[in-house]
Amino acid sequence: MKKRRCGLHRRFFKRRSQSCAAIDRKGVMAMTKRSGRSRFIVLCLAAAVILFTVFMIIPTLNIFRMSLFVRSAYSTTEEFVWLQNFTRLMADSNFIRSMQNTILLIVVVTVVTFGLALIFAAILSREKIKGQNFFRIIFYIPNILSVVVISAIFSAIYDTNNGTLNSLLSFFKGDTVAILWKGESMVMVSLIIAMVWQAIGYYMVMYMASMASVPQSLYESASLDGAGRLTQFFQITLPLIWTNIRTTLTFFIISTINMAFLFVKAMTSGGPNGASEVALSYMYKQAYTNSTYGYGMAIGVMVFLFSFGLSALVNAVTKREPLEF
Amino acid sequence: MEQTKKLSGETLYKAFIYLALILLAVTIIIPVAWVFMASIKQNSEFYGNPWALPAGVYLQNFADAWSKARMGEFMLNSVIVTALALLILLVVALPASYTLSRFEFKGRRFLNALFMGGLFINVNYIVVPIFLMLVDGDKFLKGIIGNGFFLNNIFVLALVYAATALPFTIYLLSSYFATLPHDFEEAAYIDGAGYFATMVRIIFPMAQPSIVTVILFNFLSFWNEYIIAMTLLSDPNGAKTLPVGLMQLTQAQQAATQYGQLYAGLVLVMLPTLILYICVQKKLTQGMTLGGLKG
Numbered sequence: 001m002k003k004r005r006c007g008l009h010r011r012f013f014k015r016r017s018q019s020c021a022a023i024d025r026k027g028v029m030a031m032t033k034r035s036g037r038s039r040f041i042v043l044c045l046a047a048a049v050i051l052f053t054v055f056m057i058i059p060t061l062n063i064f065r066m067s068l069f070v071r072s073a074y075s076t077t078e079e080f081v082w083l084q085n086f087t088r089l090m091a092d093s094n095f096i097r098s099m100q101n102t103i104l105l106i107v108v109v110t111v112v113t114f115g116l117a118l119i120f121a122a123i124l125s126r127e128k129i130k131g132q133n134f135f136r137i138i139f140y141i142p143n144i145l146s147v148v149v150i151s152a153i154f155s156a157i158y159d160t161n162n163g164t165l166n167s168l169l170s171f172f173k174g175d176t177v178a179i180l181w182k183g184e185s186m187v188m189v190s191l192i193i194a195m196v197w198q199a200i201g202y203y204m205v206m207y208m209a210s211m212a213s214v215p216q217s218l219y220e221s222a223s224l225d226g227a228g229r230l231t232q233f234f235q236i237t238l239p240l241i242w243t244n245i246r247t248t249l250t251f252f253i254i255s256t257i258n259m260a261f262l263f264v265k266a267m268t269s270g271g272p273n274g275a276s277e278v279a280l281s282y283m284y285k286q287a288y289t290n291s292t293y294g295y296g297m298a299i300g301v302m303v304f305l306f307s308f309g310l311s312a313l314v315n316a317v318t319k320r321e322p323l324e325f
Numbered sequence: 326m327e328q329t330k331k332l333s334g335e336t337l338y339k340a341f342i343y344l345a346l347i348l349l350a351v352t353i354i355i356p357v358a359w360v361f362m363a364s365i366k367q368n369s370e371f372y373g374n375p376w377a378l379p380a381g382v383y384l385q386n387f388a389d390a391w392s393k394a395r396m397g398e399f400m401l402n403s404v405i406v407t408a409l410a411l412l413i414l415l416v417v418a419l420p421a422s423y424t425l426s427r428f429e430f431k432g433r434r435f436l437n438a439l440f441m442g443g444l445f446i447n448v449n450y451i452v453v454p455i456f457l458m459l460v461d462g463d464k465f466l467k468g469i470i471g472n473g474f475f476l477n478n479i480f481v482l483a484l485v486y487a488a489t490a491l492p493f494t495i496y497l498l499s500s501y502f503a504t505l506p507h508d509f510e511e512a513a514y515i516d517g518a519g520y521f522a523t524m525v526r527i528i529f530p531m532a533q534p535s536i537v538t539v540i541l542f543n544f545l546s547f548w549n550e551y552i553i554a555m556t557l558l559s560d561p562n563g564a565k566t567l568p569v570g571l572m573q574l575t576q577a578q579q580a581a582t583q584y585g586q587l588y589a590g591l592v593l594v595m596l597p598t599l600i601l602y603i604c605v606q607k608k609l610t611q612g613m614t615l616g617g618l619k620g
Contacts, residue, residue, distance in 0.1 A: 040520040041424050045436065048421035048491060052443060055488035059454035060446050066454070120349065123342050137606050138350045141357065144598045146549030148568040152575050152591055153356045156363070156375075164359065164375045197352070258449050262552065266572055280449050287453040288556060300450050 067298040085298035094274055095299060098282040101188065105260045105278065106253055108192050113199045114249065121207035122233055136208070139201035151266035154194045158182055182268060187276040191263055203248065210244045211237060246318045250311045257307055279303045360595070364588040371584040386585035394586050396593055399570035406479050406566055407547045410486035411540060418491055422498035423524055443492030449552060455485060456556050477563040482554060486547050494539050501535040502528070541605060545598060567594050
């Protein structure tokens with residue numbers, strides 16, 4: 001077969017001084033000498049590189065550059081102010097509050113989501129549950145809905161007078177409950193509930209997939225040794241999928257910073273009185289709504305550095321020897 | 326005795342598990358179902374018990390949302406933007422991922438690292454710089470031809486969507502292309518096919534499963550996206566996508582209390598994604614692990 005191909009090849013490319021033996025030996029490498037190869041590569045890559053550069057690299061570099069300038073809405077002139085934007089930022093109590101809210105959301109949403117997702121995934125993948133597929137399909141639904149939709153749904157749930165949550169609580173208490181779910185004291189709790197609701201299914205489905213690859217024999221021998229369900233979960237399941245948990249944890253923390261922005265923007269607009277402002281929503285407010293671009297970009301730089309530092313920290317803290325099975 | 330005790334403990338545990346699972350499922354189903362129910366209620370029904378079933382099927386909500394709240398127009402915009410962005414994305418990302426994963430050339434490692442780095446750039450950070458860039462572009466154009474082009478243009482929005490989805494898409498496609506054996510191309514080259522023909526006729530058809538995954542995930546993110554759309558389509562009377570129009574309605578709703586229209590609008594946004602999800606749910610939940618995470 002190889003010989004015949006080679007003969008064909010020789011007939012086709014007679015004008016070229018390639019020896020057939022070289023092709024057999026080097027395979028694709030021999031093709032590299034064909035003309036038009038570099039032109040083909042350039043053509044294939046050009047559009048992607050241009051789009052990526054124009055709409056991602058340049059804007060990213062611009063964040064850092066603009067954070068050192070003052071630019072107002074109605075003129076394109078920029079004034080270089082060194083680190084003035086950052087020193088102002090350090091004294092801005094609204095910014096500090098928004099960072100506190102961001103950290104609160106990261107910690108609580110991550111702990112609750114991961115805890116619940118791991119427990120439910122362990123149950124669904126270990127026990128013989130009827131309708132397992134049905135539960136999996138349902139749990140994934142929040143992930144495919146737009147944050148705008150989820151926010152509108154939760155606004156209806158949280159409505160003080162006609163909301164489903166208050167009416168449910170009234171039913172159990174036997175008295176009218178009128179909690180201001182989106183009031184200053186409860187707004188962060190409301191955000192946390194909505195964000196956990198949105199994220200939990202995705203991580204559950206992901207952990208179910210990785211738990212399914214843990215060999216059944218390990219559990220069988222553990223249960224012969226008298227290990228209960230909890231021991232099995234902590235001694236077998238968790239250590240064996242640790243690499244996956246670690247990766248998703250880093251990813252989740254970064255995405256929580258972004259999801260918090262999406263939820264706040266659609267659900268509360270940072271209100272009331274900035275009680276639910278998070279870092280990125282404050283950046284957007286400063287940069288887009290107030291048109292103080294330099295100041296907004298300085299916030300962007302801070303959040304960027306914060307998220308990088310945090311993911312490096314999480315990576316370092318969760319480092320374990322990977323276990324093989 | 327021992328046996329029955331163990332058995333009853335077991336059943337209790339099972340019952341508890343089912344209860345927890347059903348509770349979680351209910352907290353997900355009820356809010357979604359509630360929106361569908363609310364979308365056929367009359368406006369007066371929204372005061373009082375929120376759990377009351379709708380008195381009748383009031384489809385006027387959908388008609389009002391469609392024309393009065395401009396949801397029909399917004400929906401068409403969303404369809405155009407999503408379809409166009411997917412098309413641009415595939416046309417740009419497929420050849421790029423193919424060359425990046427299967428050709429040796431100078432600068433390949435650099436480009437790969439660059440696109441990988443792009444995975445860490447979130448759109449929310451760069452949306453304002455993109456906006457400013459387009460503002461400057463419009464100012465420049467106004468000086469020359471008299472009117473702007475970049476802002477309030479759904480085609481530019483589609484382009485931005487495609488560009489920001491590039492890193493993820495290239496990462497996914499490249500890792501798939503890298504698994505294919507080189508024999509296919511060798512055979513094609515020897516039969517006299519050029520690089521382009523080989524790529525389009527041999528490689529792309531083989532990549533169909535991962536192309537479907539790419540389309541699925543990006544469809545969901547483009548259809549549901551609203552931060553970029555809100556920023557780049559800033560004209561209040563101009564074109565909008567469905568989520569942005571909906572968000573306007575939620576904010577207006579606090580003042581004007583057009584509940585019926587609002588929930589009808591919500592159904593319009595949810596329905597396409599839900600239908601798609603029901604059709605391809607298996608694919609979607611499988612595709613999640615495609616990134617190659619080993620437990």
